[in-house]
Amino acid sequence: MSLENYHFPSSRLQTTDVEAGKIPLVLVACGSFSPITILHLRMFSHAYDYVKANTNFTVVGAYLSPVSDAYKKAGLASSTHRLRMAELAAEEINNTTDFLMVDEWEAVQPAYMPTAKVLDHFEHEINDVIGGVENTNGQKQPVRIALLAGSDLIQTMSAPGVWSQDDLAHILGKYGAFVIERAGTDIQEALGSLKEWEDNIYYIPQLITNEVSSTKIRLAIKRWMNIDYLVPATVVNYIKEHGLYQDEDGSATAKLKGNAR
Numbered sequence: 001m002s003l004e005n006y007h008f009p010s011s012r013l014q015t016t017d018v019e020a021g022k023i024p025l026v027l028v029a030c031g032s033f034s035p036i037t038i039l040h041l042r043m044f045s046h047a048y049d050y051v052k053a054n055t056n057f058t059v060v061g062a063y064l065s066p067v068s069d070a071y072k073k074a075g076l077a078s079s080t081h082r083l084r085m086a087e088l089a090a091e092e093i094n095n096t097t098d099f100l101m102v103d104e105w106e107a108v109q110p111a112y113m114p115t116a117k118v119l120d121h122f123e124h125e126i127n128d129v130i131g132g133v134e135n136t137n138g139q140k141q142p143v144r145i146a147l148l149a150g151s152d153l154i155q156t157m158s159a160p161g162v163w164s165q166d167d168l169a170h171i172l173g174k175y176g177a178f179v180i181e182r183a184g185t186d187i188q189e190a191l192g193s194l195k196e197w198e199d200n201i202y203y204i205p206q207l208i209t210n211e212v213s214s215t216k217i218r219l220a221i222k223r224w225m226n227i228d229y230l231v232p233a234t235v236v237n238y239i240k241e242h243g244l245y246q247d248e249d250g251s252a253t254a255k256l257k258g259n260a261r
């Protein structure tokens with residue numbers, strides 16, 4: 001896994017027969033995914049349903065883009081592990097909805113890559129290199145790239161000093177964001193200083209809110225608790241096999257392994 005042997009994943013990108021009259025859309029979720037949870041996957045299902053019912057877009061592909069090791073956030077497993085877990089999770093969701101892919105480009109960067117640059121990378125690969133998509137009338141159309149995020153991430157955009165103003169204008173002005181409600185975030189506050197881009201921000205309430213977070217999963221593992229049904233089953237097994245997120249003495253992993261059926 002390195003930039004030299006990197007290839008942009010497009011196997012699940014719908015490049016032909018896109019419904020004429022619709023705007024083709026690719027959703028990109030950036031984050032740590034340490035580990036990926038079912039809520040990360042649910043973000044895509046929520047967005048897909050919302051887009052279909054409420055907009056003139058049509059989803060032609062979706063990507064998980066795990067952040068690189070240079071992000072150095074507490075609890076960040078190595079990008080090799082996070083990419084593999086994301087792949088396993090994507091395989092699971094694709095049993096029911098066939099559009100999710102994992103892009104390694106951000107994760108393999110030697111330096112931290114701001115989200116604006118990550119979205120530019122998708123724009124380049126999909127619209128410049130692949131050349132957009134073809135609709136049912138045989139016409140070529142550019143794809144709209146958009147950020148998919150939980151409302152907590154959008155709230156950080158209103159917090160001073162976290163994002164550069166130029167990057168915010170670029171992300172929300174050029175690309176836009178689909179924002180999934182997240183328990184504990186006041187959406188009015190989160191969108192407070194982002195008013196000028198409100199036409200490009202789509203807020204998606206959740207009928208069933210759920211507070212699963214990667215932090216809580218890591219905590220549960222440290223407390224020797226079972227994490228079944230909170231992360232995909234294949235990812236649970238991967239975490240056990242590789243002893244991820246364990247205490248220094250390894251006891252949490254030993255217990256998880258002991259619980260394995």
Ligand SMILES: Nc1ncnc2c1ncn2[C@@H]1O[C@H](COP(=O)(O)OP(=O)(O)OP(=O)(O)O)[C@@H](O)[C@H]1O
Pocket residue numbers: 029030031032033034039040043075148149150151152153180181182183210211212213214215216
């Ligand atoms: N329960 C959730 N509801 C809505 N959005 C979520 C939820 N969990 C994660 N997200 C969103 O998923 C994206 C990636 O999240 P990230 O990898 O930081 O997960 P996290 O669970 O917030 O991690 P951590 O607990 O390590 O901070 C972010 O946009 C975040 O807002």
Ligand SMILES: O=C(O)c1ccc[n+]([C@@H]2O[C@H](COP(=O)([O-])O)[C@@H](O)[C@H]2O)c1
Pocket residue numbers: 030031032033067073113114115116153156162163164167
């Ligand atoms: O580009 C930026 O300036 C920027 C500022 C804050 C956060 N981000 C991105 O937002 C994501 C946050 O993930 P997390 O796990 O810290 O919630 C991650 O992909 C970061 O690269 C990006």
